Amino acid sequence: MKAKTPSKLEKILAAGHMAVTSECGPPRGSDMEVIVEKANLIKDHVDAINITDNQTSVTRMSSLAACIQLKLMGLEPVLQMVTRDRNRIALQSDILGAAAFDIYNILCLSGDHQSFGDCPTGQNVHDIDSMQLIQTVRHMRDDGKFLGGDDIKRPPQMYVGAAANPFADPFDIRVPRLAKKVAAGVEFIQTQCIYNLDKFEEWMKGVRERGLHEKVYILAGMTPMKSVGMAKYMQKRVPGMDVPDEIIKRLQGVEKGQQAAEGIKICIEAMQRLKEVEGVAGFHVMAIEWEEKVPEIVEAAGLHPRPNVD
Amino acid sequence: MIVADKKPIEEIIEEIKDHEKILILGCNECVTVCEAGGKKEVGVLASALRMYFLNEGKEVKIDEVTLERQCDHEYLEEIRDSMDQYDAVVSIACGVGVQFMAEKYHDTPIYPGVNTCFMGVTEKRGLWTERCQACGECILATTGGICPITRCAKRVLNGPCGGSVRGSCEINKEIDCAWQLIVDRLKSLNRLDDYETLCPLKDWSTDRAGGPRKVVREDLQQ
Numbered sequence: 188m189k190a191k192t193p194s195k196l197e198k199i200l201a202a203g204h205m206a207v208t209s210e211c212g213p214p215r216g217s218d219m220e221v222i223v224e225k226a227n228l229i230k231d232h233v234d235a236i237n238i239t240d241n242q243t244s245v246t247r248m249s250s251l252a253a254c255i256q257l258k259l260m261g262l263e264p265v266l267q268m269v270t271r272d273r274n275r276i277a278l279q280s281d282i283l284g285a286a287a288f289d290i291y292n293i294l295c296l297s298g299d300h301q302s303f304g305d306c307p308t309g310q311n312v313h314d315i316d317s318m319q320l321i322q323t324v325r326h327m328r329d330d331g332k333f334l335g336g337d338d339i340k341r342p343p344q345m346y347v348g349a350a351a352n353p354f355a356d357p358f359d360i361r362v363p364r365l366a367k368k369v370a371a372g373v374e375f376i377q378t379q380c381i382y383n384l385d386k387f388e389e390w391m392k393g394v395r396e397r398g399l400h401e402k403v404y405i406l407a408g409m410t411p412m413k414s415v416g417m418a419k420y421m422q423k424r425v426p427g428m429d430v431p432d433e434i435i436k437r438l439q440g441v442e443k444g445q446q447a448a449e450g451i452k453i454c455i456e457a458m459q460r461l462k463e464v465e466g467v468a469g470f471h472v473m474a475i476e477w478e479e480k481v482p483e484i485v486e487a488a489g490l491h492p493r494p495n496v497d
Numbered sequence: 498m499i500v501a502d503k504k505p506i507e508e509i510i511e512e513i514k515d516h517e518k519i520l521i522l523g524c525n526e527c528v529t530v531c532e533a534g535g536k537k538e539v540g541v542l543a544s545a546l547r548m549y550f551l552n553e554g555k556e557v558k559i560d561e562v563t564l565e566r567q568c569d570h571e572y573l574e575e576i577r578d579s580m581d582q583y584d585a586v587v588s589i590a591c592g593v594g595v596q597f598m599a600e601k602y603h604d605t606p607i608y609p610g611v612n613t614c615f616m617g618v619t620e621k622r623g624l625w626t627e628r629c630q631a632c633g634e635c636i637l638a639t640t641g642g643i644c645p646i647t648r649c650a651k652r653v654l655n656g657p658c659g660g661s662v663r664g665s666c667e668i669n670k671e672i673d674c675a676w677q678l679i680v681d682r683l684k685s686l687n688r689l690d691d692y693e694t695l696c697p698l699k700d701w702s703t704d705r706a707g708g709p710r711k712v713v714r715e716d717l718q719q
Contacts, residue, residue, distance in 0.1 A: 316652075352659030
């Protein structure tokens with residue numbers, strides 16, 4: 188696949204390299220130093236950095252502002268954008284705002300329901316859904332037009348991504364759902380955190396059977412467990428997360444002081460196994476409030492140094 | 498039907514505590530079926546209010562009337578001659594009835610006695626669930642007869658989202674995932690291939706977004 192945008196992430200994938208992305212959650216305040224520090228921890232070990240958009244519906248500094256900061260630091264941001272909080276006017280407007288700073292990657296999401304966050308009595312928007320947001324960005328980029336039909340002066344040049352959760356139900360439409368996102372125009376996928384490797388590989392088999400891995404780059408989502416408590420929380424409380432009992436047993440099998448190290452080890456082993464799966468084009472390492480561990484994970488997985496494509 | 502739920506009595510008392518001649522006005526349609534605002538509930542509310550005012554040592558007249566409907570002129574007109582007897586009305590019809598009463602009887606305060614909840618069905622006595630949000634442009638033909646706008650918490654038109662777990666919505670295990678229902682239904686109809694058709698951006702101008710709506714049938718107006 189030939190690169191269609193100036194996105195570094197796209198160039199790396201198009202050149203056939205395994206890509207590595209990671210993410211930073213903006214602070215619950217206006218101190219940009221938080222983002223600067225997090226980004227500095229990971230910048231030499233990843234190709235692009237996602238900035239989350241009010242994740243779990245908890246109000247934070249805007250993704251766009253934090254992405255601009257990364258851009259000013261010479262880094263490659265991935266603007267996460269949820270359809271929960273903005274109508275089609277605000278979505279297009281923020282896309283142009285990002286394009287004005289030459290932000291070249293966007294991840295189109297619906298967003299967690301607001302009942303999980305700090306404004307459970309708030310309204311949600313959902314004027315369009317995540318697939319329609321994919322279509323919207325592609326339309327703005329490829330046709331150079333607004334949804335309303337007017338021409339855009341200097342259209343956005345964005346590489347368009349989306350999430351996929353191979354573990355949500357109903358399982359038998361999880362591959363068709365990816366096919367639908369591909370039809371909508373998605374170019375890269377970052378998956379939900381993978382712990383159940385067998386189930387992920389079963390999903391990938393379905394993806395390959397339909398040739399979808401040749402139409403979209405799939406980055407496998409990895410989140411190291413910090414503790415047994417975190418693993419249990421993810422298993423029981425986080426919707427759409429599949430944490431097998433073996434992961435919990437394995438973390439329980441080591442001393443408490445060693446659980447974090449064991450979690451990292453489990454993560455690295457999973458990456459080594461998934462690297463060999465046909466159609467896995469890279470990894471999205473989400474070390475939640477644990478960004479300092481990203482370099483060690485990337486190195487141990489044999490993905491460092493990162494390629495230079497410029 | 499329109500499903501409503503009774504307001505707490507304390508809230509109704511707060512609304513009417515300064516009035517002395519009060520009409521409790523029920524409706525014989527939807528709110529009767531969902532046991533929130535019919536003749537029976539008019540009687541129960543009137544008794545409770547009489548008891549309250551008696552305990553407070555206040556002399557308050559409370560009358561009971563239940564109309565066939567509160568959303569049609571002809572039935573609201575039935576009480577015109579007696580309206581001057583009251584200085585307040587508690588309507589326990591849906592919000593439509595409360596408003597139509599207020600439009601018709603300009604100088605009498607009309608207070609709502611129920612919370613109007615949604616358009617839905619009676620699953621069993623004491624359990625009503627939502628089915629339609631009246632978006633004004635029905636898409637049920639493409640979704641196996643199950644409405645994602647109403648039944649998905651994110652009204653995702655190309656669902657399900659990543660939070661669908663074992664048939665339940667991410668926000669509450671008691672809520673069915675609309676898209677699980679749609680997929681199951683498309684399978685039963687042998688139409689699962691339809692799942693892959695992308696649903697385009699919806700025109701919400703026929704929904705709340707377009708402002709107050711009206712249906713005009715000139716053929717019926719002549």
